[in-house]
Amino acid sequence: MILESIIEQIENKKLRRAYDSPAKDLKDNLKKMTENISDYQKRWFWELLQNACDFNESVRVELKIDRKNNKLSFKHNGKPFTVEEAMNLIAPDTSKDKADRAGENHVIGKFGTGFISTHVLASRITVNGQILNQDANEKKEFSFLLDRTGFDNRDLLIDSITLAEKQLVEQQKDYLLENYETTFIYDLVSCYSFINTEDTIAQGLSFMGEVLPYVFSFNDTLTELTVKDDNDTIIVKKIYTPILDKSSSGISQINIEGYLKNFPVYANMGNVRVWSSGNWHRTEESSPYSRIACSISSGRIVSIKHLPKIFCDFPLIGSEAYPFPIVINSHQFIPTSDRNDISLTSPLKTNLTILCLLYTSPSPRD
Numbered sequence: 454m455i456l457e458s459i460i461e462q463i464e465n466k467k468l469r470r471a472y473d474s475p476a477k478d479l480k481d482n483l484k485k486m487t488e489n490i491s492d493y494q495k496r497w498f499w500e501l502l503q504n505a506c507d508f509n510e511s512v513r514v515e516l517k518i519d520r521k522n523n524k525l526s527f528k529h530n531g532k533p534f535t536v537e538e539a540m541n542l543i544a545p546d547t548s549k550d551k552a553d554r555a556g557e558n559h560v561i562g563k564f565g566t567g568f569i570s571t572h573v574l575a576s577r578i579t580v581n582g583q584i585l586n587q588d589a590n591e592k593k594e595f596s597f598l599l600d601r602t603g604f605d606n607r608d609l610l611i612d613s614i615t616l617a618e619k620q621l622v623e624q625q626k627d628y629l630l631e632n633y634e635t636t637f638i639y640d641l642v643s644c645y646s647f648i649n650t651e652d653t654i655a656q657g658l659s660f661m662g663e664v665l666p667y668v669f670s671f672n673d674t675l676t677e678l679t680v681k682d683d684n685d686t687i688i689v690k691k692i693y694t695p696i697l698d699k700s701s702s703g704i705s706q707i708n709i710e711g712y713l714k715n716f717p718v719y720a721n722m723g724n725v726r727v728w729s730s731g732n733w734h735r736t737e738e739s740s741p742y743s744r745i746a747c748s749i750s751s752g753r754i755v756s757i758k759h760l761p762k763i764f765c766d767f768p769l770i771g772s773e774a775y776p777f778p779i780v781i782n783s784h785q786f787i788p789t790s791d792r793n794d795i796s797l798t799s800p801l802k803t804n805l806t807i808l809c810l811l812y813t814s815p816s817p818r819d
Contacts (some may be wrong), residue, residue: 769793772795
């Protein structure tokens with residue numbers, strides 16, 4: 454009995470040491486949230502949306518936000534998790550995030566530090582989804598709880614990681630096909646005492662209405678989003694209209710049905726083009742992943758001083774200070790660690806190169 458007790462203690466110590474670093478990362482990132490709540494109130498929706506797009510291999514991304522009985526659920530039809538992806542959701546691997554930012558892969562979100570910011574909605578999140586057994590090429594359903602109530606206590610966060618991993622292993626069942634493959638359920642009763650959840654939801658959805666036209670113009674797979682709040686349901690649809698005027702070739706108008714307050718957004722849908730001498734000109738070396746967009750009303754560009762100007766497919770909240778009246782998107786931008794801007798002085802100069810290409814005005818082309 455004594456030997457078994459010692460072995461059990463050793464195994465427990467090994468487990469806690471393994472989760473000590475992820476727990477520290479969780480604590481550090483949750484602390485950032487407490488220090489900048491207003492930005493995180495705008496950010497939660499985009500973190501969920503970008504992960505839905507990252508995990509979707511279909512042509513059309515289907516999304517649904519449903520609020521009912523003190524629960525807010527976010528559902529999407531993304532592909533199953535791999536074991537690594539599920540574990541990175543439970544115990545975020547910040548070293549993986551740093552590798553992504555260095556350009557080692559072009560997946561925008563992949564569950565990690567960005568997802569932690571969605572705890573601005575609630576400290577307890579239930580995750581329902583499917584996990585892929587790559588060896589047997591089969592899927593299993595799972596459900597586990599991410600409880601970050603003890604956001605400032607490393608030991609409690611280790612306990613949270615341990616419990617979620619145990620649930621991931623023990624609560625798997627046979628896969629049943631449904632329309633929405635992945636669901637995140639936020640327990641609004643478990644919100645942090647220093648955060649007003651009603652304000653968080655209201656600000657997040659209001660900001661979504663302003664920024665969604667730009668995101669729709671940069672993401673060809675996003676076409677429709679359903680937002681349901683108790684008895685009210687809003688279906689937001691993208692209306693895409695190519696402009697046939699020769700001087701505006703390659704420019705399209707994007708309207709959003711469901712949020713009538715928005716002005717139409719105009720975006721280039723091919724290579725980046727710039728306006729010069731009354732005409733649009735093609736940039737010679739721009740990436741097909743780069744686009745610019747602006748909102749126009751009565752023939753004038755609408756001021757967007759309060760909106761992010763830099764997008765890496767999704768808004769980098771914190772990039773509002775740039776002095777231009779357009780939104781610039783590039784899939785190849787390398788965001789800062791907090792995903793709130795891009796560095797123009799990084800050694801690779803990738804971000805600066807993209808911006809320089811955007812402001813090049815070559816000779817007109819037919």
